[in-house]
Amino acid sequence: MATKAYDKSFREEVYQNVDSGEDVKLCMQCGVCGITCPLRGEMTHGPRQLWSLIRAGKRDEVMNSPDIMLCTSCYSCKVRCPRGVKVIDVMHGLAHYALEQGIVPRKETSKFGKAFWDSIYKTGRVDETEVPMRYTLMAGPIHGIFNMLEMMDIGRALLAHKRMKFKIGPGLPPSKKIKGMKGLKKMLDKAKAMSPGKEG
Amino acid sequence: MGQSILVVGGGMSGVSAALEAAEAGYDVVLVEKNPYLGGRVAQLHQYFPKLCPPYCGLEINFKRIKSNPRIKLYTMSEVTGIEGEPGNYKVTINQMPRYVNERCTVCGKCGEAVEATIPNAFDYGLGEIKAAYLPHELAYPYRYVIDPSIVETEDGAKAKEACPYDAVVLDDAPKETIEEAGAIVWAAGWSPYDASKVEYYNFNSSPDIITNVQMERLAAAGGPTGGKIVKLSNGEAPKKVAFIQCAGSRDVNHLPFCSTICCLASLKQATYVREQLKDAEVTIYFIDIRAMDRNEDFYTKVKADEKISFVKSKIGLIEPGENGMLVLEGENTTTGERFKAEHDLVVLATGMQPNTDLSKIPADMVYDEYGFVQNAEGIFGAGTVRRPGEVHVSVQDGTSAALKAIQVVAGR
Numbered sequence: 001m002a003t004k005a006y007d008k009s010f011r012e013e014v015y016q017n018v019d020s021g022e023d024v025k026l027c028m029q030c031g032v033c034g035i036t037c038p039l040r041g042e043m044t045h046g047p048r049q050l051w052s053l054i055r056a057g058k059r060d061e062v063m064n065s066p067d068i069m070l071c072t073s074c075y076s077c078k079v080r081c082p083r084g085v086k087v088i089d090v091m092h093g094l095a096h097y098a099l100e101q102g103i104v105p106r107k108e109t110s111k112f113g114k115a116f117w118d119s120i121y122k123t124g125r126v127d128e129t130e131v132p133m134r135y136t137l138m139a140g141p142i143h144g145i146f147n148m149l150e151m152m153d154i155g156r157a158l159l160a161h162k163r164m165k166f167k168i169g170p171g172l173p174p175s176k177k178i179k180g181m182k183g184l185k186k187m188l189d190k191a192k193a194m195s196p197g198k199e200g
Numbered sequence: 201m202g203q204s205i206l207v208v209g210g211g212m213s214g215v216s217a218a219l220e221a222a223e224a225g226y227d228v229v230l231v232e233k234n235p236y237l238g239g240r241v242a243q244l245h246q247y248f249p250k251l252c253p254p255y256c257g258l259e260i261n262f263k264r265i266k267s268n269p270r271i272k273l274y275t276m277s278e279v280t281g282i283e284g285e286p287g288n289y290k291v292t293i294n295q296m297p298r299y300v301n302e303r304c305t306v307c308g309k310c311g312e313a314v315e316a317t318i319p320n321a322f323d324y325g326l327g328e329i330k331a332a333y334l335p336h337e338l339a340y341p342y343r344y345v346i347d348p349s350i351v352e353t354e355d356g357a358k359a360k361e362a363c364p365y366d367a368v369v370l371d372d373a374p375k376e377t378i379e380e381a382g383a384i385v386w387a388a389g390w391s392p393y394d395a396s397k398v399e400y401y402n403f404n405s406s407p408d409i410i411t412n413v414q415m416e417r418l419a420a421a422g423g424p425t426g427g428k429i430v431k432l433s434n435g436e437a438p439k440k441v442a443f444i445q446c447a448g449s450r451d452v453n454h455l456p457f458c459s460t461i462c463c464l465a466s467l468k469q470a471t472y473v474r475e476q477l478k479d480a481e482v483t484i485y486f487i488d489i490r491a492m493d494r495n496e497d498f499y500t501k502v503k504a505d506e507k508i509s510f511v512k513s514k515i516g517l518i519e520p521g522e523n524g525m526l527v528l529e530g531e532n533t534t535t536g537e538r539f540k541a542e543h544d545l546v547v548l549a550t551g552m553q554p555n556t557d558l559s560k561i562p563a564d565m566v567y568d569e570y571g572f573v574q575n576a577e578g579i580f581g582a583g584t585v586r587r588p589g590e591v592h593v594s595v596q597d598g599t600s601a602a603l604k605a606i607q608v609v610a611g612r
Contacts, residue, residue, distance in 0.1 A: 028450070028487060029487075029533050030446075030487045030513075030514035030533070031513050031514055031516065031530055031531030031532075031533045032514050032516045032531075034516070034531040034538060035515075035516025035517055035529050035530055035531055035538065036400070036516050036517075040538060046531065046538075048531060048533065049536055079453075080400065080453070080516070081452075082446075082450055082451035082452060082453065082454075082514070083452060084452040
């Protein structure tokens, strides 16, 4: 029978470069994480399969899996994992590592991350109007406007409940900065320098 | 002969230890918490892999106890204090009142007379029994028990009046006794892990989700259904039975260890279902099937039944579905598919929690991280307080503990 050896290099790469990457070794392939995930309908692989692919050396499949950026950090899987694998940490670790390697596993998440980061970096707060506006416009002006129209009902409701301020466009009017923006920027710069991944 | 050996727990390990020591010529004090001997083995329908009833062996042991004057038996009793050192222990025994003396002939008149019922502990809470009861058909000692809840009620008086032998003693009271012993064997056994703690199995949401120990009672002739395997929701025969392995086992949030017996127990229970219900389908959901040594043959045999299928998946969710069905969700780790499967009876294969994890020995002992006890100089663990295991291992362990205890008391 012909056999094919697993490529061990990728798993070593994960153990060494990904946050909590060595936790993958703990997995006993029971499958509870994939079923616990509230986004299980959206996930292509789910954590268990990703761990299995890491062990099997499937670098491209893992690094391009949208799942690693789909994780919303609800922590259900981590709470239930019978082996105590830090599932969320590894998922985010993989996403960071992929970005660092110039791979964007899920464009939407990456864009949203950028809009989120920009808002904090510029004003010190997450502006509930600014962030979604910038995010939707990243798809291009035409697509952006269509996307925004799709969200109109939600926007109206948010306005009615004073959960969102009215803006004509991004930065119109500009969001208010927090006090001590200088200090926050310093902290963010330092955090960014320490973090293995880039924003997003 | 000088000092006696005190054995705590009248299950398989404790009975074995007591008999081996007594038959070697030593005096033994045997202390049991229940009103009867035999422990969890007495509640089993059949043993694996031979599928024979445990009562053959138990009855032989009871006969040996009965005919051995060296064994002093305390039932309904717990050890609450141990003082002294190897060769010289003073053990405090707390005995709860049975309210029935040795004149009882098991005529059953007191049970007929009382009206109050209590949950049937012997059947793991499936069904109720009268508050004046024989714990089970083959109980040893063969004697009724009156539940303390009715003693001061009209029912208590009725029981006393109904008894033709003057065996009901309503003013019976707890007794504290101190026994001297040179060595102690602690064989307090195990408890089924509480299934409701595995919250995603929604154990309390449906009577059709039961545990493996309850399944034993469903299949046993003396059980709540007279041995018929039925759905407790409506009394009908199940058509699609699921067994969920490692329900709260091999899990850092619950019991982190493998209890070693649940795979075999489910394989065995699958044969109960298939023997009674010719059309029923059985699915066993597992992480790994752990059937060691001779038990592997049993696994092979069960696997050959085409109505029993095996799915490699730890079930992640049980929810009520339509028409009284239960929907199980899991990820088949062989094919990679996430699935939903409907079943009408679900058996959770819960593991063995050592009773030393739930209640410690009243002496300076060392336990491992799971609550299993390690041997001390004069106090020896036996059976499932030392490690999880099957019945024959408990018997061997009881014998081994008896020998260690004898070595302490011999020649003193």
